[in-house]
Amino acid sequence: MIKREMETQRITEFPHKNMDKRPRKRQRLTWGVPPPLLAPPKQVIPGMFCGYGFYNGNGSPPWRPDDKDGHYVFAIGENLTPRYRILSKMGEGTFGQVLECFDNEKKEEVAIKIVRSIHKYREAAMIEIDVLQRLARHDFGSTRCVQIRNWFDYRNHICIVFEKLGPSLYDFLRKNSYRSFPIDLVRELGRQLLESVAFMHDLRLIHTDLKPENILLVSSEYIKVPDYKFLSRSTKDGSYLKNLPKSSAIKLIDFGSTTFEHQDHNYVVSTRHYRAPEVILGLGWNYPCDIWSVGCIIVELCSGEALFQTHENLEHLAMMERVLGPLPQHMAIRVDRHAEKYFRRGVRLDWPEGATSRESMRAVMKLPRLPNIIMQHVDHSAGDLIDLLQGLLRYDPAERLKAREALRHPFFSRDLRRYGYPV
Structure with a gap:
């Protein structure tokens, strides 16, 4: 537990370095x-x-x-x-x-x-x-x-x-120079997020737009702690300290795109970075599209950056294959007519042949595999977290973990005897 006597400040005092480096299609409601x-x-x-x-x-x-x-x-x-x-x-x-x-x-x-x-x-x-x-x-x-x-x-x-709630998780990351959250906080945020998604799915509701902008901290208060990654560098600007929420309590917002389970699910949903493969391929979608978004969000909380930073479908699919391995053939052969152009002979992704630029090819090539991304940022619990994410980010929505199944994963229980975070 983090000591109470550590300095508490208002969130308006965050440093504003390296702001907003993640590409965005449009400005979103930023309630936090x-x-x-x-x-x-x-x-x-x-x-x-x-x-x-x-x-x-x-x-x-x-x-x-x-x-x-x-x-x-x-x-x-x-x-x-x-x-x-x-x-x-x-x-x-x-x-x-x-x-x-x-x-x-x-x-x-x-x-x-x-x-x-x-x-x-x-x-x-x-x-x-x-x-x-x-x-x-x-x-x-x-x-x-x-x-x-x-x-x-x-x-x-x-x-x-x-x-009125506090800042969104995205705003917190942005104003904290995109420094990742510690794994024990990620565990608590992920648990609450999955509980909220399970709650919605039990009511036969699909959020369809889960992302850090739509997850708000209940409180704006935060504390400053040493950032050991920066301790060896210059400390003139205070970069050796990073900010952490004083409380990990969060709530979901923005239900303007929420849909009922029985409604039409053939249109495109989700903000690009968190969009599931079945949505891009035109295969229809349901509850599992929310689970994919949760997986992307958890990786972002661990690394500080969006997992798939792209605005183009073919590049997005290529990034998925680079991080998670090849798309299943049974999904590739069932794509709708709008997504057929992303594949060669109907089964293999048209990459790198179909890349629009060398920059796009480099953006895909620089991505590590999922286990390597996690191990770069997580000091303990990496094995459990990788296993959880591989269940949340399965290509086939029928095989993807359900929210309540994910909550039973050892990642959320194994280390509770040693660690904790104030709710």
């Missing part, structure tokens, strides 16, 4: 991003207000049009309905933006997702609300998924009120 220094109440933030003057602070603000993309236009310090006062903007994504607000009735800070005033996003938001309410009815103790507090329709924007 700490708010900037708050502007004084009633101060208009440029780009958030259309020149209607200052807000008087009483009741709802004067009506103003949305921006060109259908986002709600607001000013810091004004109310979002008389109940919620806007404190800061926490993030923005495809579906809308997330604001930190103060609930005047409950006297607490909350996160409010304000959906764009466009029909398809409003419909998606109503589906997300249905999923959130279903999860809340069964999540006794509120320990697995972010809790919906309230929702309302405000000036043609669906607004979903959530409990």
